[in-house]
Amino acid sequence: MGKTKNPKFKRSQFSPDGLAATAVKNTVEEAEDEEDSPAAELLEKLQSPSADVREYACASISRIVQENQTLPGFLQRDAVRKIGPLLLDHSLTVRETATGALRNLSASGGPEVCEDMVRQDVLTPLSALLRECCAGFGVNSPSKKGQKTSVEDVANEAVNLLWNLCESSSTAVSVFNKAGLVDVLLQCLQKHPQNMELAISAAHCLHTVTEENSELIRSGNAAVFGVLDNILSSTHTSMENILLRTLAAGSLWNLKNGLSSAQQSHTLTALASTLSHSLSLDAGELIPQLWRAESARLSKDTTSVTETHHTDQRPAGLQVEEMEEELNDQKRNGGKPNVQMSRTKNDISDLLPRDRLELREAKALLSAQQTSLEIIVNMCCSDEPSDDEWEEMSSSDESEMCADGMSDTNSSLFSPLCLSAELHTVLLNHSMPQQVLKKAEFPSAAALELCSKDSSWKCLLKKMQRVQCRALTCLHNILSSMDTDSLGGASSLQAVAQHLSSLVFSSAEVLKDEEFLEAVTSALRSLLQIMATKNISQCMTPHQLMGFCEAATSCDLVSVKVNALAILGITGSSLAKDKNTADTLQLIGNALLNVATKDANLVVCGEALDALFDVFADGDEAEKAAKNIDLLSSLKALQPGFRAKLRKEGKGKYSPDQLCVLDNIRINLKRFIGYLENLQRK
The missing domain is CATH 1.25.10.10 (Leucine-rich Repeat Variant)
Incomplete structure (x- = not known):
């Protein structure tokens, strides 16, 4: 045909069943009475003179809006405008929880709610917050409770909120360009030796905002290419570092038209090498290895904790129950108080507690491979017909x-083949067709069985399937672009x-x-x-x-x-x-x-x-x-x-x-x- x-x-970045803004308006009649609504009560607490109360309110909103049925109650009561000013609250923990609450509103509500948030000018305080965070990098500001909240924690929440908004709203991308927020992302990226979580969030956001962004390409920001090249040349072997390099490669591909011909040739080779390395890793073998390493480490930690408990005056059983409850809270909230939900129900990478190092590495590996395949799809993709x-x-x-x-x-x-001769040669030299074919196979039976049985690792099942789907689509494009x-x-x-x-x-x-x-x-x-x-x-x-x-x-x-x-x-x-x-x-x-x-x-x-x-x-x-x-x-x-x-x-x-x-x-x-x-x- x-x-x-x-x-x-x-x-x-959003669940397909995210709540649309129109749906919010249509459910006004079904909302709870103003005086009995948890939304009304929590939004009122945002005005409290007590920072602890404001923090509690933001954290509660952040948790509650993960349930779609509660979201209309907040949105119809102007939650965005009421939470927005708290992004610049004098309390660092309030800033963090307020940003997280807006982040969850954007993730739970989906694209239409994101558009509404942009129309309500949430980007003005968000931009100011990001610049203040970057100015304060390296300075820890513990909260009154002694929690180790830092400006980098706040920046991570803010970058993720920015990512959500720019993913769904072209207006947000336009504001991003005019406000020069690319400089903010570069500062966050440069924190990767000390704070990989923040750097990866910034890399995800940059990968999104550089896509089909002609204004950003025309600006030809040399600093952007410098930072991305520096990341690409990194030799660290952790899976999170591989994910960071892969995202940097994707941003470079998006911005390639801003490079000279000589720079493009060098960048293409470095980019292909990065993608090839990511795909060459055998997730079917590495995931069981990481699981065994985590099991051994957690078992050792449990033994150490149990020995400490027996020296305490309180009953050991009570302490174990308290620890289990705390661990459950951590699982729900990402490993520290008020860390926010992820973008989709199928991808909870930023919900993982920070002590689940091996699981985070496994997720980073699969994310890197999925992103690599998506980049190759776009590399092999011809322009749409006029x-x-x-x-x-x-x-x-x-x-x-x-x-x-x-x-x-x-x-x-x-x-005709849509690949340039140079790109065609580079992909073949790095064995891309063979790499893609390997990823098109089902994940190994061992990895599937392991992740099916461990509730904490079950989140990887969807991720493995997504890698395979991307590989199949990538194979389709390669078949259409290369000779027999x-x-x-x-x-x-x-x-x-x-x-x-x-x-x-x-x-x-x-x-x-x-x-x-x-x-x-x-x-x-x-x-x-x-x-x-x-x-x-x-x-x-x-x-x-x-x-x-x-x-x-x-x-x-x-x-x-x-x-x-x-x-x-x-x-x-x-x-x-x-x-x-x-x-x-x-x-x-x-x-x-x-x-x-x-x-x-x-x-x-x-x-x-x-x-x-x-x-x-x-x-x-x-x-x-x-x-x-x-x-x-x-x-x-x-x-x-x-x-x-x-x-x-x-x-x-x-x-x-x-x-x-x-x-x-x-x-x-x-x-x-x-x-x-x-x-x-x-």
């Missing part, structure tokens, strides 16, 4: 159309196709994971198309093929259905060239006709028709199969309904790009029916 683009990655290109592609004859589908997650396989020889030749591609086919049937859970299905079907589709154009024999048996497509087309996600139908078309077209394949072609034809006739989505119907054109376009076996399933009569029967539905639903339900492609399919359907009629007359 029509020309499509490669997927790019933009890091979403409107003129879409029009030209959509109005062309079938023979000139891309065989790729219309899903926004797929790419044109017949377009670069990918290891025919035998290598056949082996990869077998592997990708097996992934779909690996477990019942996989068939419920739409993100994974989209990634693996996109990669398999690209691979099979390349094999077809190179006349490399397909490796899926008829049983595998039909089982795969039955599973994939039952998915509610349109892009997965489209991929599955395209795979049927690609495979059927190849089989039509072989002998004794009519029976298999009949199975494929019936499956495609069933979808084209019954699916409610025109995009899916169009893809099914397009696949039918490919499968039965030529060959004795195809002609025989077409007669056996009475393809001509079936297409004639569905033609009026397809045209009527396109006229009735088209403009209101589908994009102009989709309509262009669907109209082309309408024309090709008429032509194909004529072709079959001519065959019948012979």
Whole structure:
């Protein structure tokens, strides 16, 4: 069908079920009475003359708003405007907890709430707070309770809030540029030898704000490149340091157009080396090693604590209960009082207590590998087609159309290689295709079993799956961007196709994971198309093929259905060239006709028709199969309904790009029916 683009990655930091601002407004009537509401009581305490009371109120808000049902009560009572001034409170702990409360509001509320926060000018006190923090780096200011809250703790909360806002709001990015906050992030990045947590938060934020930020690129800030180059050249081997270097590499890639040609060449090599090193680490082996190291260390610490307890006058059992309660509080609050929730329910990296060193290292490793794969996806991604290109592609004859589908997650396989010669060479020199293939495999059984059994490490399961999904999407882009020889030749591609086919049937859970299905079907589709154009024999048996497509087309996600139908078309077209394949072609034809006739989505119907054109376009076996399933009569029967539905639903339900492609399919359907009629007359 029509020309499509490669997927790019933009890091979403919010849960998909985050509370929209409109939802907040719609629940006003359901809110608790003002005088009984915990929101009203806590917001009133923000005005207390006591710093301890203000801190308590902010910390309580920070905890409570993690539950979506409580969020409307705070937002409709103007919580943002009431908490905002406390970012500049004279108490350092109040500043920290106030910033954390806003951070949680932004994370729980999602993008629309972030936009509201920006409109309410939260960035003015936040910018002032960040500059004051940077001016006070190195100076600890313990609170009255003796807690070791420092300006760096406050800065970490502030940077994470800034990250949330800039991720969701282009207005926030514009304010970031005008306020020159990149200098603040650079100062936080430079703290990495002493405070890795702060540096990583700043690196995440910088990676986000540099993406498609032409204003920042035009500024050509030499200091930015200097700090990022310095981080990239670091030789520290901790996983957190690897994550920091990976994020720095991503920022450099985003800013590459601000470099001279000579600088770009040097930076590209350093960047590829960083990504390759990150991906070369075997998480399947390292995660069990880190788990065993943590278990041994915590066991030793428990023994030491128990011995100390027996010398205390209070009963040891009571102390153990108190410690367990404190540990539970730490787990909920990130290892120290009032540390805030993470950006999504599936990613709680900043909730981890600071003494869980090995678990933090494991999460940093997986984050680094996920980010590396996302960067490679963007490196291999061609520019989106212009409107003129879409029009030209959509109005062309079938023979000139891309065989790729219309899903926004797929790419044109017949377009020229989108990689420059230099980038192509660098990726190959660092074995990127092989690295990506390794990450496309399922995480090791040992790592999965270990993390499934340990509640503290269970959070890594989603992270491992996300790495695999990113690898599959990355593989899809690499397949679309490199020639066959670069990918290891025919035998290598056949082996990869077998592997990708097996992934779909690996477990019942996989068939419920739409993100994974989209990634693996996109990669398999690209691979099979390349094999077809190179006349490399397909490796899926008829049983595998039909089982795969039955599973994939039952998915509610349109892009997965489209991929599955395209795979049927690609495979059927190849089989039509072989002998004794009519029976298999009949199975494929019936499956495609069933979808084209019954699916409610025109995009899916169009893809099914397009696949039918490919499968039965030529060959004795195809002609025989077409007669056996009475393809001509079936297409004639569905033609009026397809045209009527396109006229009735088209403009209101589908994009102009989709309509262009669907109209082309309408024309090709008429032509194909004529072709079959001519065959019948012979």
